[in-house]
Amino acid sequence: MSVQLNHTIVHASDRDRTATFLTEVLGLPPAPVYGPFRVVEVANGVSLDVMADSGTIAPQHYAFLVGEDEFDEIHARIVARDLPFWADPFHREPGRVNTNDGGRGLYWDAPDGHVLEIITVPYGG
Template sequence: MAVSLNHTIVLSKDKVAAANFLAEILGLETNAWGPFIRVHTGETDIEFMNIEDSAWNDHITPQHLCFLLSEDEMDVLLKGLRRHDVQPYEDMFYEEPGVNNYYGGRGCYIRDAVDGHLFEFITAPYEGKPANIEKGRWRDPVDPTAVGA
């Protein structure tokens, strides 16, 4: 059996609103399970939990979650973002509004409307170097043993 990520917990100040936002823009379903509101994405459930129910953290640290979509699902997403008046960005620094094509498909970044989590959506998984690297602040990996690194 291949290893896969079964679920992750994302802290929220309003788990219902957060789960509903993500599910609505992606055209997905939610369900309540224990202290969580789950959004089912492929093999991984995103489990939103209210910060006051968390025993391990007293504040929300923005998390980065990246979702791999089909091209049709990306169309659904972009319509959902327009409905919610959420600006997609080409880059992870939120400097260039729009949708990128760094890896042969489409990709964009948003801040989620409820808690400011950093969501990314791509239609092609990362491989090699991105196209348009001057826009993405791409940096080649640095060899920490190199002189002057």
């Protein structure tokens, strides 16, 4: 078997709020509870296991490869929620979508400052 990412843990001050935010904006099924986690499952079998953390949350970056239709749907949900978004991870190009590598991409923030990204083409084209 080749090496594959199976899951990663997302620390959150409010586990349920963060899991719900992720599933709603990304258009994913509700995240079931598994032990201390809410499991946000994405299409390739990788999960983001959201865990409550009462300490200081260190923001992380989570990038999602999506199709053109999913991009439009997620972008529309971001706009409908009046969430700020950027064409770059440093928040220098507000309200814009990038066209890096011949695709489209954008960044927005999740609760606790995690930076989320959607792209339609993997880096390097």
